[in-house]
Amino acid sequence: MLLQLLANGLVNGCMIALMALGYALIYNTTRIFHVAHGAAYTAAAYLCYLLLIVFKWPLLLAVVGGVAAAALLGVTMELAVYAPLYRRGASDLISLISSLGLYVALVNLIALLFGNETKVLRPGVEKTCRLLGVILTRIQVAEVVVAAVLLPLLVLFLKRTLWGKIIRGVRDNPVLAEVLGIDLMAVRIAVFAAGSALAGMAACLTALDVGMDPQVGMPVLLTAAVALIVGGVGTFEGPVIGGFLLGLIQSLIVWKISAQWTDVITFGVLIVFLVFRPEGIASRRRRLEESAA
Amino acid sequence: MNVMNERPALNSPIQPEDFPERSPLLRVENVHAGYGKKEVLQGVTLSLAPGEIVAVIGANGAGKSTLLKVVAGLIKPAAGRVIFRGEDITNLPTYRRARGGIAYLIQGGAVFPSLSVGDHLELGRAAARRGGRVSCGVLPFPALEDRASSAAGLFSGGQRQALASATILSTEPALLLADEPSAGLAPAAAAELLATLAAASRERGLPVLWVEQRVADVLPLADRAVLLRSGLVAAETSSPGDWLDGETLAHLTFGRGA
Amino acid sequence: MNYLWHILVMISIYAILAASLNLVTGYSGLLSLCHAAFYGIGAYVTTLLMMRAGFGFLPAMALGAALTALISLAIAIPSLRLRGDYFVLATLGFQVIIFGVLYNWVSLTQGPYGIPGIPIPVILGIPVDTVFRYALLSGALAVACLVMIRAVARSPFGRLLRAVRDDEIAAAALGKNVPRIKITVFALGAAFAAVPGALFAGYMRFIDPTSFTLAEAIFILSIVVIGGAGSLAGPVLGAAFMVLLPEALRFLQMPDAVAANMRQIIYGLLLVVLMRFRPQGFLGKYGFE
Ligand SMILES: Nc1ncnc2c1ncn2[C@@H]1O[C@H](COP(=O)(O)OP(=O)(O)OP(=O)(O)O)[C@@H](O)[C@H]1O
Ligand SMILES: [Mg+2]
Numbered sequence: 001m002l003l004q005l006l007a008n009g010l011v012n013g014c015m016i017a018l019m020a021l022g023y024a025l026i027y028n029t030t031r032i033f034h035v036a037h038g039a040a041y042t043a044a045a046y047l048c049y050l051l052l053i054v055f056k057w058p059l060l061l062a063v064v065g066g067v068a069a070a071a072l073l074g075v076t077m078e079l080a081v082y083a084p085l086y087r088r089g090a091s092d093l094i095s096l097i098s099s100l101g102l103y104v105a106l107v108n109l110i111a112l113l114f115g116n117e118t119k120v121l122r123p124g125v126e127k128t129c130r131l132l133g134v135i136l137t138r139i140q141v142a143e144v145v146v147a148a149v150l151l152p153l154l155v156l157f158l159k160r161t162l163w164g165k166i167i168r169g170v171r172d173n174p175v176l177a178e179v180l181g182i183d184l185m186a187v188r189i190a191v192f193a194a195g196s197a198l199a200g201m202a203a204c205l206t207a208l209d210v211g212m213d214p215q216v217g218m219p220v221l222l223t224a225a226v227a228l229i230v231g232g233v234g235t236f237e238g239p240v241i242g243g244f245l246l247g248l249i250q251s252l253i254v255w256k257i258s259a260q261w262t263d264v265i266t267f268g269v270l271i272v273f274l275v276f277r278p279e280g281i282a283s284r285r286r287r288l289e290e291s292a293a
Numbered sequence: 294m295n296v297m298n299e300r301p302a303l304n305s306p307i308q309p310e311d312f313p314e315r316s317p318l319l320r321v322e323n324v325h326a327g328y329g330k331k332e333v334l335q336g337v338t339l340s341l342a343p344g345e346i347v348a349v350i351g352a353n354g355a356g357k358s359t360l361l362k363v364v365a366g367l368i369k370p371a372a373g374r375v376i377f378r379g380e381d382i383t384n385l386p387t388y389r390r391a392r393g394g395i396a397y398l399i400q401g402g403a404v405f406p407s408l409s410v411g412d413h414l415e416l417g418r419a420a421a422r423r424g425g426r427v428s429c430g431v432l433p434f435p436a437l438e439d440r441a442s443s444a445a446g447l448f449s450g451g452q453r454q455a456l457a458s459a460t461i462l463s464t465e466p467a468l469l470l471a472d473e474p475s476a477g478l479a480p481a482a483a484a485e486l487l488a489t490l491a492a493a494s495r496e497r498g499l500p501v502l503w504v505e506q507r508v509a510d511v512l513p514l515a516d517r518a519v520l521l522r523s524g525l526v527a528a529e530t531s532s533p534g535d536w537l538d539g540e541t542l543a544h545l546t547f548g549r550g551a
Numbered sequence: 552m553n554y555l556w557h558i559l560v561m562i563s564i565y566a567i568l569a570a571s572l573n574l575v576t577g578y579s580g581l582l583s584l585c586h587a588a589f590y591g592i593g594a595y596v597t598t599l600l601m602m603r604a605g606f607g608f609l610p611a612m613a614l615g616a617a618l619t620a621l622i623s624l625a626i627a628i629p630s631l632r633l634r635g636d637y638f639v640l641a642t643l644g645f646q647v648i649i650f651g652v653l654y655n656w657v658s659l660t661q662g663p664y665g666i667p668g669i670p671i672p673v674i675l676g677i678p679v680d681t682v683f684r685y686a687l688l689s690g691a692l693a694v695a696c697l698v699m700i701r702a703v704a705r706s707p708f709g710r711l712l713r714a715v716r717d718d719e720i721a722a723a724a725l726g727k728n729v730p731r732i733k734i735t736v737f738a739l740g741a742a743f744a745a746v747p748g749a750l751f752a753g754y755m756r757f758i759d760p761t762s763f764t765l766a767e768a769i770f771i772l773s774i775v776v777i778g779g780a781g782s783l784a785g786p787v788l789g790a791a792f793m794v795l796l797p798e799a800l801r802f803l804q805m806p807d808a809v810a811a812n813m814r815q816i817i818y819g820l821l822l823v824v825l826m827r828f829r830p831q832g833f834l835g836k837y838g839f840e
Contacts, residue, residue, distance in 0.1 A: 031636075033636050033639060033640075081823055081827070084827060085826065085827065090826070090830070090839075090840070091839050091840050092635060092636065093580070093582055093635070093839040094826045094830050094838075094839045094840075095826075096582060096639065097582070097772070097776055097822055097826050097839065098822065098823050098826040098827070100769055100772070100773075100819075100822060101773070101818075101819045101820065101821070101822025101823040101826070102819065102823055103819070104766075104769060104773075104815050104816075104818065104819030104822070105815070105816045105819030105820045105823070106819070107815075108812040108813075108815040108816045108819065109812075109816055111812050112809065112812040112813070112816070162415065162416070162419050165408060165412050165415065165416050166416060166419070166420070168405065168407055168408060169405045169408060169412075169416050169420075171407075172405040172406050172407050172408065173403055173404070173405055173406075175367070175399070175403070176399060176403040176404070176405065177405075177416075177420065178367075178387045178388050178391075179365060179367070179387060179391060179396075179397045179399060180391055180396075180416065180417050180420040180421060180460070180464065181388050181391030181392045181420035181421040181422065181464070182388055182420045183386075183388045184388070218765065219647075222640075222643060222644070222647065225640055225643075226640070226644070229637070229640065234407070258655070260651070260654065260655045261651060261655060263647045263648070263650075263651050264647070264648045264651035264652065264655070266644075266647075267643075267644030267645070267647050267648050268648065270640065270641065270644045271626070271629060271630075271641065271644065271645075274629050274630055274633060274637060274641055275629040278633055278637065
């Protein structure tokens, strides 16, 4: 029972961590509270549904399509909405309100096109695998494998490569980065593409596992944002750690209390962290004058 | 042809004869610029010849940093032009100017707090599209010794200033805009940093537009000096040493005195 | 005719909601996404006090407002010390938590089944039992709330709010206790939001958690933004616009299922377009800068 619980928490944590890392890429670099990231998630799930069920594409291609759709949508949002605001020097509040508007408009467009009801991508009983006394469906195994490959690679990439340093540099001090010759707009487009693709990946896998409705994006986005704060804003390993922690806590809630209290307790965790450790688990040491900001 | 991409190699200092009609390296023409509705620069004209160090002095709020920001491209002038190597760069974005060799040392020692010294140098060269690497060992900044791998966020103010200067120099710029590189340093360290920058400039033939509050330290190092007062060039001299006597300076700066 | 009075009731409810959020967001620059939670707490507390403790409508409403303000402290005190983004996320979280509690604490709120049979408000011995009378009641309460909010905005405290909004560091440097100012205005906004909650409960005579979702919180925020943050008339105009918009769509004979989504698409896009070209909204004085 405990092992099964851990396994479910792991699967859940993998998806939260993917979403949280994608969100962190965008948030850390642009400082935009990108709520519409949740809409990119939803759009990916629905495109996957469209390709798989309506157009009868093979599974793998449908997932690729969903991921590409999310990336495209993310970049479009940056080019059409955020970049003009950034050039104007608009405040963070303005980007946030725009993002809320984008989220509402996109999600309702999806609901208009596909209907409000829950959709299942894999009707029937999924084949399961048994491993060390734990039962997982094949999709769940795929979720773990994808996360196990992508997460360490990405975190290492961001830590070690020049690209990762550029992204961290832009996050630390965008003006200095630009003055040194970095094309901020190109970096922003890149992080929107990569971050949204990660959301798309999490969305397609989760949709294959448990289905979706037009409203799925928001709770997933919020959980990712909580994972980012719990793990440590400004880092890239933080959201991954936070994601797994939340995954475990959530499956513990499902087991011990009731699935209905998941959201309440997730945000309870957030409030606890805001009170006692607002810098998160993994955040680096800072000088005082920085943390005051 | 786009001059910005065709830069002479670093070790062949730019010669005046590279430029037809002996045009200056940088020319700022009648620039008006400011923040929002507030106009700070009200028609500044100035030029800088290859290899020349020009000191820009003036009271707090005179518009010195604003002038450098206009040249670096962080502020678009409301009127006037900026010409670099004979090309009008008034509308060129900041990062393209940086890749073309205009380096801006921001006031206050800006660094990337989560990156190490090595990362700064790597990032600086890559961003400015310079190949190869610079090792920290060769940089003339004693403040950075032994700190090569720690995150800049934990540095002291002086170490940050040194790192900011080192990062800029490592990008092998064609023009340096230095905004009070010595601010916040202990007097000895400040004098040392100024001497290091001046030596680096002389060695490489690197022209510098140099904003400095430590007038007595910078004037002897400069070829020319410009005095900004309320957004205008109030005075200019090709023998900056003449301004060193305190009375002249007070007169020039505040419009009073003898 | 009843249709017109119904519209008036709805505009009153949303005008108070928007005006109270405007106090927090427009005058103080705090973007809060949990106003629907305060609205819901007001509705539930008023209902429960009326049905279980035999309170009259107005006393129940007043107590509801006080309790809502108290509950708002639980979110304001930990999150207002932190940077703006944390505060937004904390309010989002609070909204989700309150919805979860309303939905899952079945013994108190009857959860998803909702509470039916809420008694008709009786004011000064007169039962408010027609739509016309309800329009009078809600109109009167709306005017009262708006007058009070205007008084706050024009008081020295209101000036302090704008000072904190426009330059927090300067205000702190002048010795103002910035966190306390923010917490106070947040609680004040929460108390005012409880009033339309009570009005809504007494009008519908049935409440369930689905009226107090995050989507509703975003809706209230967009009324403020569209009408114009930081102005006195903006929230009223915004409320009228947003309440009339679906009616206009109905007039265009759009099927109801489509109209619901369509309305949201329109206001979502409106937010995006306004932020790009006119961040201060139709009538606003504050452009979120
Ligand atoms: N970001 C800004 N927004 C609005 N006004 C600004 C901004 N930066 C500078 N100013 C104003 O522009 C004027 C010139 O500022 P600038 O920074 O160019 O002065 P400076 O000569 O560099 O002064 P200092 O020696 O103190 O660095 C000042 O009056 C200042 O208040
Ligand atoms: Mg300056």
